[in-house]
Amino acid sequence: MWAKIIIWDRSEIYSFEKIAIFISIILIGLIAVLTPYFEFGIYSQIANSLWTLNIFYLIGIIGATLIFMVKLLSLQGVSISSYIKNRRKRKKELMKQEIKSLKKEKKTLANNSEKKE
Numbered sequence: 001m002w003a004k005i006i007i008w009d010r011s012e013i014y015s016f017e018k019i020a021i022f023i024s025i026i027l028i029g030l031i032a033v034l035t036p037y038f039e040f041g042i043y044s045q046i047a048n049s050l051w052t053l054n055i056f057y058l059i060g061i062i063g064a065t066l067i068f069m070v071k072l073l074s075l076q077g078v079s080i081s082s083y084i085k086n087r088r089k090r091k092k093e094l095m096k097q098e099i100k101s102l103k104k105e106k107k108t109l110a111n112n113s114e115k116k117e
Contacts, residue, residue, distance in 0.1 A: 032057065 036050075046053060073079065
């Protein structure tokens with residue numbers, strides 16, 4: 001189901017798929033939270049290297065968050081290229097305004113110097 005939603009980017013997602021993913025996320029979270037407190041066979045084998053497990057959890061959470069944010073922003077029509085284009089447009093407009101203000105200032109300085117003469 002994950003591949004169907006994330007990789008193939010299918011627009012029609014059925015409600016039972018959403019419920020199944022939600023339940024699987026809850027179960028994975030419960031297992032991850034309860035594993036240190038209960039004696040599961042796999043936990044006793046990896047207890048010495050638990051810090052590496054936490055690092056991989058962190059990497060997985062960061063990766064999933066980035067994928068989710070990119071997908072969510074792409075649904076709203078925001079992408080990195082559109083952001084860069086808009087930023088360049090704003091910079092150009094600001095530069096044009098600054099050029100206009102500098103030309104005005106140059107004219108006023110030229111008029112003031114002519115009046116002094």
